[in-house]
Amino acid sequence: MSITTDQLRARAAGSLWLRLAAVALPLLMIAPALWNGYPLLQWDTGGYLARWYEGYLVPSRSTVFGLYLHYGEGFGFWINLAVQSLATLWLLQLTLRVLGLMQTFRFVAISLSLMLSTALPWLASMLLTDIFAGLSVLALFLLVVGASRTSTLEKISLFVFTAFAAATHSATLGVLLGLCAAGWMVRPFLGGRLPLAGLTQASLTIVAGGLMLVSANYALSGKLAWTPGGYGVAFGRMMQDGIVAQYLNDRCPRERYKLCPYRNALPASADEFLWGKSMFNTLGRFDGMNEEMGTIVVQSLKDYPAWQAGAALRAMGQQLLHVATGEGTNGWIPHTRGIIERYIPAQAAPMRAARQQNWGVNFDDVNWLHVPVALASMLALVALLAHALASRRLDDLTLLAVTVTLALLGNAFICGVISGPHDRYGARMVWVATFVVLTAAARRWGEDDKAR
Structure with a gap:
């Protein structure tokens, strides 16, 4: 089957487009x-x-x-x-x-x-x-x-x-x-x-x-x-939602946490707590706080399930x-x-x-x-x-x-x-x-x- 001049031109144009795109x-x-x-x-x-x-x-x-x-x-x-x-x-x-x-x-x-x-x-x-x-x-x-x-x-x-x-x-x-x-x-x-x-x-x-x-x-x-780092990041989000402050207020009278003396002075945002000049630095950052943050994350999930679920849904909607x-x-x-x-x-x-x-x-x-x-x-x-x-x-x-x-x-x-x-x-x-x-x-x- 013979190829027309128009078809040849179309193929040449397509080939040129491809080279330019590449x-x-x-x-x-x-x-x-x-x-x-x-x-x-x-x-x-x-x-x-x-x-x-x-x-x-x-x-x-x-x-x-x-x-x-x-x-x-x-x-x-x-x-x-x-x-x-x-x-x-x-x-x-x-x-x-x-x-x-x-x-x-x-x-x-x-x-x-x-x-x-x-x-x-x-x-x-x-x-x-x-x-x-x-x-x-x-x-x-x-x-x-x-x-x-x-x-x-x-x-x-x-x-x-x-x-x-x-x-x-x-x-x-x-x-x-x-x-x-x-x-x-x-x-x-x-x-x-x-x-x-x-x-x-x-x-x-x-x-x-x-x-x-x-x-x-x-x-x-x-x-x-x-x-x-998983616990630390999750802890920051819970702190930002006010869950950590409530947990410390409920537990500090009978349990000793490093954060208890600071429970009324927690930063407003997770970024400020983890990456700014906060008590997190004073208490040893991740090396000094990872175990305590993990405990608070796990225990607060058990203590405030409805609050956690509502905060999670809000965070998901906001993230979208x-x-x-x-x-x-x-x-x-x-x-x-x-x-x-x-x-x-x-x-x-x-x-x-x-x-x-x-x-x-x-x-x-x-x-x-x-x-x-x-x-x-x-x-x-x-x-x-x-x-x-x-x-x-x-x-x-x-x-x-x-x-x-x-x-x-x-x-x-x-x-x-x-x-x-x-x-x-x-x-x-x-x-x-x-x-x-x-x-x-x-x-x-x-x-x-x-x-x-």
Whole structure:
């Protein structure tokens, strides 16, 4: 069959689009860092960077992610951003392909829309675990649902990526574990829609991620242990809700706690207590207070179950609404700056010269768009699920929408209940809802075009 001139031109144009996208999209995905002149840093970045050098475990700082950052030091951490950018684009296109919706123009349009209207490029431009939270949800979905439409190499890559993401942060591991548990519970009702092999592989990523984390902890600290800090973070949230003060008032007359003398002077926020200049420092921080905080957390759950349940539901609801981009990413990051200057002096000069370190990064303008887009995306996701339920349409896109909805709820519960509501925890996950909504809209437009 002969090929017409118009067909040749169309193929050439498509090939040009593909080449342009292959070059431009990875750079645009980390455009905030390129504009900043250095990878974006956050309050917590220094704690991860220091793990290689300090050789001991600290609360909520994954050694796995610390090692990942360490291996990028010689390249000014730009190699880390390259990995994050390429991994993001790979998972976006692979998801579209598994859904049967992959077209070059559609992929470029959706990618650009996400870059302009969500926190995604800011997350990809940052030396922090947050980019892997949302990406891991897509990877887990692809492992389960896309088993018959992905190659062996892709399955291995998805497995390794998901296990790594689980090892970077306990909240991410918790969300993935919850998704797997939900998958096993509904599988008897869905049968072949959730293949046994895919669900098993997805579940094993949690095991692999846990082993990865414990192994890294042992390699760096000599301790065969999980990353510490769970009780301290939960204690901070309970203190913020007033539960700790009530518990101390009830117990201190007959029991001796280190915090009893301070029960009427507790800080108003968990962040002020754990990271500010509070009695927590005076009493030995985590080393001196971990046992007592654990006791108070466990006992207060028993003593005030209704109060705890109400506080948890409020925190979860509030967390769903905390979605602004950029929390903790400003010019005031003294710990992270100090870690870089002490342990990686070669990076000190370019770090100091960046816009962020000179207070040139402001998220007010981007959040004018990001926040309403995020909130609208969650509402649209609910509408999408309601329409699918009404029409009894359970296709792969609906399964993805269900997966993302459960991930958002799980993330809000884990982060809101344990750490307390923060914009950072919402922003790192909600962009996936926008991706699902854009994908559904693209499919609808495609169906309308075919109908014409």
